[in-house]
Amino acid sequence: MITAVRTPDSLAAALGHAAAGGRLMAGGTVVMAQVNSGSPGSPELVSLRRAGIGGISLDGAVARVGATTTLTEVEESAELAFLRGAARSVASPTIRNLATVGGNLFVPQPYGDLAVCLLALDATVEVAGPDGGREVPVEAVLAGGVAPGEVVTAVRLAVPAAGTWFYYKAMRRKLNSAAIVAVAAVVGSAGGVVTSARIALGGVAPRPVRAASAERVLIGRPLSTDVLEEAGRAARADIAPFDDSYASAWYRTRVLPVHLRRAFLGQADPSERA
Numbered sequence: 001m002i003t004a005v006r007t008p009d010s011l012a013a014a015l016g017h018a019a020a021g022g023r024l025m026a027g028g029t030v031v032m033a034q035v036n037s038g039s040p041g042s043p044e045l046v047s048l049r050r051a052g053i054g055g056i057s058l059d060g061a062v063a064r065v066g067a068t069t070t071l072t073e074v075e076e077s078a079e080l081a082f083l084r085g086a087a088r089s090v091a092s093p094t095i096r097n098l099a100t101v102g103g104n105l106f107v108p109q110p111y112g113d114l115a116v117c118l119l120a121l122d123a124t125v126e127v128a129g130p131d132g133g134r135e136v137p138v139e140a141v142l143a144g145g146v147a148p149g150e151v152v153t154a155v156r157l158a159v160p161a162a163g164t165w166f167y168y169k170a171m172r173r174k175l176n177s178a179a180i181v182a183v184a185a186v187v188g189s190a191g192g193v194v195t196s197a198r199i200a201l202g203g204v205a206p207r208p209v210r211a212a213s214a215e216r217v218l219i220g221r222p223l224s225t226d227v228l229e230e231a232g233r234a235a236r237a238d239i240a241p242f243d244d245s246y247a248s249a250w251y252r253t254r255v256l257p258v259h260l261r262r263a264f265l266g267q268a269d270p271s272e273r274a
């Protein structure tokens, strides 16, 4: 049962409440459901909304996105226009008005679509704690979270060059449907062949994963249907799929190559239902 809700108006105050064992909440889209279902946890909620850790800024090609920036703000920002499609693939406008970039790092798959993007982007996470700040690769936060008492304050990412960003999310319907397979990638090419590739997958493992096997298939080759299907089959080595109400592990494994291909070529075959 919740006995207190704190709304600190500074990061320092938020850290104080977090250090005292308060349960962090940003948009609350996940936390409130946990609270309402009686899940165990601290009886004290610490809302980060007024802690001054929101907002988007751009320094050259590097964007800094405050942790409490909502997904609607991402969707509407000119600086992060390349992420518009990914942001819009999350839940519904109502949820996106509340859901935050920081919170998206901590939700289990098949949620965490923005986290999949941040992994593909090789983002850096700024974390504040009782002993000061640190910066960690997003991969580390997705794998291990942050320490008790720590607060994610922002993520930093390099805005990809035009034509190098790819995102595709296969889901059951347009609103409030989690990923069956999500693909986010930054892929550079020259002379018709791939020169660099960083691909992340969602919906196919307990947390977002790199599709390193697929990346290896692509390097030095064209982004053709054949090569992408080979890469999609190779990516099966990188996943640890699960069953849920959206799809079985078997199905996710089976359709992964199709959706990886669609991420790059955008070929939607209406006869393929996913």
Ligand SMILES: Cc1cc2nc3c(=O)[nH]c(=O)nc-3n(C[C@H](O)[C@H](O)[C@H](O)COP(=O)(O)OP(=O)(O)OC[C@H]3O[C@@H](n4cnc5c(N)ncnc54)[C@H](O)[C@@H]3O)c2cc1C
Binding pocket: 023, 024, 025, 026, 027, 028, 029, 030, 031, 032, 048, 067, 068, 089, 090, 091, 092, 095, 098, 099, 100, 101, 102, 103, 104, 105, 106, 107, 110, 111, 112, 113, 114, 146, 150, 151, 152, 153, 176, 177, 178, 179
């Ligand atoms: C109906 C519905 C549909 C959804 N569909 C999708 C979907 O399609 N795709 C998707 O990606 N997600 C989906 N979600 C999940 C969720 O809305 C998002 O992932 C959202 O970004 C979580 O952010 P939040 O601010 O609401 O997190 P909260 O619920 O406030 O917090 C989530 C977790 O993150 C921790 N946390 C939050 N902020 C910080 C911080 N700054 N530092 C440290 N820890 C922090 C909290 O302690 C908590 O453990 C859906 C949720 C609902 C209810």
